[in-house]
Amino acid sequence: MTAPPPELVQLPPGSMVERWTITKKLGEGGCGAVYLCTDATGKYALKVEGISEQMQVLKMEVLVLGELTKRGSRHFCKIEDKGRYGSFNYVVMTLVGKSLQDLRKGTPQQSLSVACSLSCGIQALEALEDLHNIGYLHRDVKPGNYTIGRAELNELRKVYILDFGMARKFTDNNGIIRKPRAAAGFRGTVRYAPIACHKNQELGRKDDVEVWLYMQVELTVGRVPWKEITDMNAVGQAKQAIRNTPEKMFLPPCPVNELKEIMRMVDSWDYFADPNYSECYRLMKQALSNCGKPEFPYDWEPGMPLNYMVK
Numbered sequence: 001m002t003a004p005p006p007e008l009v010q011l012p013p014g015s016m017v018e019r020w021t022i023t024k025k026l027g028e029g030g031c032g033a034v035y036l037c038t039d040a041t042g043k044y045a046l047k048v049e050g051i052s053e054q055m056q057v058l059k060m061e062v063l064v065l066g067e068l069t070k071r072g073s074r075h076f077c078k079i080e081d082k083g084r085y086g087s088f089n090y091v092v093m094t095l096v097g098k099s100l101q102d103l104r105k106g107t108p109q110q111s112l113s114v115a116c117s118l119s120c121g122i123q124a125l126e127a128l129e130d131l132h133n134i135g136y137l138h139r140d141v142k143p144g145n146y147t148i149g150r151a152e153l154n155e156l157r158k159v160y161i162l163d164f165g166m167a168r169k170f171t172d173n174n175g176i177i178r179k180p181r182a183a184a185g186f187r188g189t190v191r192y193a194p195i196a197c198h199k200n201q202e203l204g205r206k207d208d209v210e211v212w213l214y215m216q217v218e219l220t221v222g223r224v225p226w227k228e229i230t231d232m233n234a235v236g237q238a239k240q241a242i243r244n245t246p247e248k249m250f251l252p253p254c255p256v257n258e259l260k261e262i263m264r265m266v267d268s269w270d271y272f273a274d275p276n277y278s279e280c281y282r283l284m285k286q287a288l289s290n291c292g293k294p295e296f297p298y299d300w301e302p303g304m305p306l307n308y309m310v311k
């Protein structure tokens with residue numbers, strides 16, 4: 001008999017968690033919910049997870065964000081508070097704005113303008129580089145896990161990365177890369193999984209970068225070539241096959257030459273490789289300067305078509 005689905009912690013508007021007043025629910029994830037909350041200093045996001053939850057993903061979130069908060073990283077929410085309250089664990093963090101997924105879906109063509117997607121893509125890779133530098137992989141890179149900041153904090157040009165529930169430490173306590181497991185189960189979202197994940201191989205930093213590249217295509221073109229395929233193995237085969245005809249993935253207005261070069265580099269890296277982020281940034285910046293459009297304003301800034309989504 002399969003276990004019943006875990007009960008999500010429900011916090012009604014007006015209820016209190018320590019000094020935090022709940023305003024409303026912002027969303028639900030696999031193992032918990034996220035609420036808008038306030039205290040005397042402003043608005044924040046409060047994430048909760050029942051203590052009886054089998055997968056304690058909040059622990060990982062707190063570990064990773066705690067580490068990054070200490071280092072003052074650029075693209076991460078800051079932890080304001082954390083603890084246990086009654087039957088659940090909670091963490092209070094920076095409240096961010098709309099996800100890149102919501103923003104792209106807000107356009108008729110389901111994509112951002114080329115300059116905007118390249119510029120956000122550079123920030124999205126910086127976020128991964130920062131995370132990798134503290135010894136963690138994200139393993140759930142997708143446009144729904146990247147957001148922009150809030151207009152009222154003047155953060156419409158800032159990209160945040162969220163959701164470390166699937167993160168994994170790839171280094172040991174001495175900073176040495178852990179030995180890859182002989183086989184690892186499939187984790188994550190089929191559309192965005194790296195080829196290694198389809199092959200049940202241990203994921204490394206290069207896999208986060210591979211998926212970041214697929215995300216870049218989706219943000220710029222509006223779709224990845226395997227969008228309509230549902231079978232997991234067939235999706236893996238499509239990702240492999242596209243290597244022979246990359247121009248079918250890097251459709252206009254993608255900067256095909258630069259993205260092809262990034263894909264070639266990514267495919268040359270193995271589990272242990274330290275990705276050459278700076279070469280990726282160089283190619284992305286080259287594409288940005290060649291695209292003939294200014295980097296700013298972003299598509300959601302005042303006077304731009306998506307501004308209605310961030311007001």
Ligand SMILES: Nc1ncnc2c1ncn2[C@@H]1O[C@H](COP(=O)(O)OP(=O)(O)OP(=O)(O)O)[C@@H](O)[C@H]1O
Nearest residue numbers: 026027028029030031034045077094095096162163
């Ligand atoms: N710091 C935050 N500020 C504002 N909204 C947030 C914040 N963190 C999460 N959210 C929103 O809350 C919702 C749930 O987020 P969470 O990361 O828990 O789950 P998820 O990514 O939807 O989960 P899953 O990956 O399990 O489907 C999402 O819509 C997300 O955008």
